[in-house]
Amino acid sequence: MEFRQLKYFIAVAEELHFGRAAESLHLSQPALSKQIQALENHLEIQLFDRTKHSCQLTPAGQKFLETARRVLHEVEEGIQITRQVADGHIGKLRLGLTEATLFCYAPRILKMYRERYPQVELILKSGGTEAHVEALRTQQIDVAFVYLPIREPTLWVYPLHEQFYIAALSSSHPLARYKQIPLQALANEPLIIYPRSLAPVLYADFIKYCEQVGFVPNIVQQAELAQTRLGLVAAGAGITFVLTDMQNLSAKGVVYRPLIGDFLKLKLAIARRQTESSSVVHEFLKVFLNELVVS
Numbered sequence: 001m002e003f004r005q006l007k008y009f010i011a012v013a014e015e016l017h018f019g020r021a022a023e024s025l026h027l028s029q030p031a032l033s034k035q036i037q038a039l040e041n042h043l044e045i046q047l048f049d050r051t052k053h054s055c056q057l058t059p060a061g062q063k064f065l066e067t068a069r070r071v072l073h074e075v076e077e078g079i080q081i082t083r084q085v086a087d088g089h090i091g092k093l094r095l096g097l098t099e100a101t102l103f104c105y106a107p108r109i110l111k112m113y114r115e116r117y118p119q120v121e122l123i124l125k126s127g128g129t130e131a132h133v134e135a136l137r138t139q140q141i142d143v144a145f146v147y148l149p150i151r152e153p154t155l156w157v158y159p160l161h162e163q164f165y166i167a168a169l170s171s172s173h174p175l176a177r178y179k180q181i182p183l184q185a186l187a188n189e190p191l192i193i194y195p196r197s198l199a200p201v202l203y204a205d206f207i208k209y210c211e212q213v214g215f216v217p218n219i220v221q222q223a224e225l226a227q228t229r230l231g232l233v234a235a236g237a238g239i240t241f242v243l244t245d246m247q248n249l250s251a252k253g254v255v256y257r258p259l260i261g262d263f264l265k266l267k268l269a270i271a272r273r274q275t276e277s278s279s280v281v282h283e284f285l286k287v288f289l290n291e292l293v294v295s
Contacts, residue, residue, distance in 0.1 A: 003075065005036075005038065005042075006068045006072055007025075008021075008025060008027075008032055008035045008039075009036060009039055009047065009064070009065075009068055010065065010072065011025050012032070012048070013061065013065045013068075016055055016056065016057075017055070018032055018033055018036075045060045045061075045064070046058055046060065047060065047061035047064060090120065091121070091278065091279070092120065092280065093120055093122055093123065093143065093284055094123045094125060094140070094141040094142045095124055095125065095141065095143050095144070096126075096127060096135060096136070096141045096144030096145060097145055098126070098127070098128065098129070098132075098145050098268075099225065099226055099246070100163060100226075100242075100243040100246050100268075101268070102126065103245060103249055104245035105288075109287070109288055109291060110122065110124075112287065113284060113287050116287060117283065117284075120280055125141055128198055128199065129146040129147045129150060132144035132271070133146060133152050133271070136152075136155055136272070137152060137154055137155075137273075142273075142278060142281045143270065143272050143281055143284060144271050145269070145270055146268075146269050146270075146271050147268060147269070148266075148267040148268075148269050149267075150269075150271070154274055154275070155271045155273060155274060156271065156272050156273070156274045157269050157270075157271045158270050158289070159269045160267075160268040160269055160270060160292070161267075161268055162266070162267050162268070163243040163244055163245055163265065163266050163267075163268055164243070164244050164263070165241040165242065165244075165259070165264040165265065165266075166241065166242060166243075166244055166256050166257060166258050167181055167186070167239055168229070168230055168233050168239065168251070168255070168256050169239045169240075169254070169257065170233055170234065170236055170254065170255075171253050171254065175189075175239075175257070176255050178257065179257065179258075180257060180258050181258075181260065182259070182260045182261060183210065183213050183259050183260065184213040184214060186210075186215075186239060187214070188215075188218065189218065189238065189239050190218055190220040190221075190237065191217050191218055191219050191238055191239055191240070192219075192221045192223060192229045192232050192237060192238045192239065192240040193206060193217075193229075194223075195222040195223070195224055196222065198224060202266075205264055206241075209262060209263050209264060212262070220237065220238050226240075226249065227249070229242070230242070231251070234252060234254050241264065242256070243266065270288065
């Protein structure tokens with residue numbers, strides 16, 4: 001049995017006239033009659049009672065009409081869904097976010113993407129660059145925001161922009177009255193920074209910049225999350241550092257100040273696998289990069 005034979009059968013069943021059905025299908029009447037006969041032979045069932053001037057569905061034909069319509073609908077729906085999957089309109093996207101991108105790119109881009117592709121399931125995973133690179137490599141996520149440099153030849157990486165670290169301190173701190181703070185002014189201050197175990201290169205660079213201006217930093221606490229570090233700052237435990245993209249993060253009793261002199265900065269990028277074939281992934285990147293150009 002061929003799929004087209006179902007369409008032919010439905011047309012005849014709805015018209016109850018081979019001539020009109022053939023005309024609607026752009027077929028000759030003999031060709032249509034031959035196809036219906038072939039269908040009946042295949043099913044070993046008579047679907048129509050035919051006379052010289054009319055035809056009627058048999059009881060078996062009436063039942064088969066219900067089945068044929070349902071099958072045709074499901075096939076057409078399946079084709080539509082398959083096309084949407086191929087076009088990146090249906091599926092799943094696992095996106096790796098850094099803490100800073102939660103407050104800069106993510107809200108605007110994800111809102112826009114959800115509006116355009118409501119049938120794509122978004123799964124968000126937070127983490128650092130090393131964790132995201134490993135998750136991309138092992139296919140646990142599809143796209144990720146990362147910080148350069150990364151050395152993973154299996155990834156396609158698109159650089160975005162540089163982010164600078166700024167100081168976050170209590171609004172009651174004497175240094176808060178300055179619009180900018182020299183790094184050396186922090187020489188005797190208690191400092192709260194990102195854990196060395198999670199970002200050894202960043203930690204080493206922090207120590208290096210402090211030593212270049214003549215002091216060894218007084219690190220009193222380490223905390224992974226910026227919100228935690230800002231909470232400690234608000235409690236008077238010390239001064240911390242956050243990326244410029246995070247200064248919109250509201251923390252009561254905390255102010256942000258740029259640092260004078262050479263200090264930590266990171267280059268943000270977005271990455272996927274070089275061999276990625278998912279239309280969902282490519283459509284997301286198209287939306288994201290187009291929005292970058294516009295904004």
